[in-house]
Amino acid sequence: MIIKDRSKLETPCEVVSIKEGEEIGVRLLHELRESKSGIGLAANQIGINKRVCVINVKEPLVLINPNIIDVSEEKFKFAEGCLSFPNDKVKTLRHTWIKVHADNHDSTLVFSAESNDINDAFECACVQHEIDHLDGITMFDRELKREPLIRGKNAPQKIGRNEKVTITKGKESKVLKYKKATPLLEDGWTLSI
């Protein structure tokens, strides 16, 4: 059973022994295969609060107590999904490359999105997504917020989150704080200046 309640995914996971980590890894790979569409899964997504995650993009990979030890300054945009939130897609910015230490791998693992192979980008973003899970972070915490696009006399202009704005849709209009208006702007409403 994959946990779909975001509040249950916000607790950082505990370090685990390699032996227990390997057992959890087997269960995670099984769940991942069952899911059909998933490419990665973290232990807390199946209710085990231990630092283990699996990735299966190019080959099945188990990471026990993984830590990101170095990252590129450069980032790339990625549209990601999550088995815990099957109906959502979120645009994020992920590091172009990362170096990872995991207790069950002797050498440092490098994941890079810099090649021409799209699977490298998927794997690189997926590892960052899964290690985030182990730290109690979901993709929504990484969501790339678009700069509001405003046309008007004084454009470009940035709107504060608590600033009141007027939005319209057809003949309807509403005045509300910008942060409350943002989701509606995705839903056919437009800002009126």
Ligand SMILES: [Zn+2]
């Ligand atoms: Zn996820």
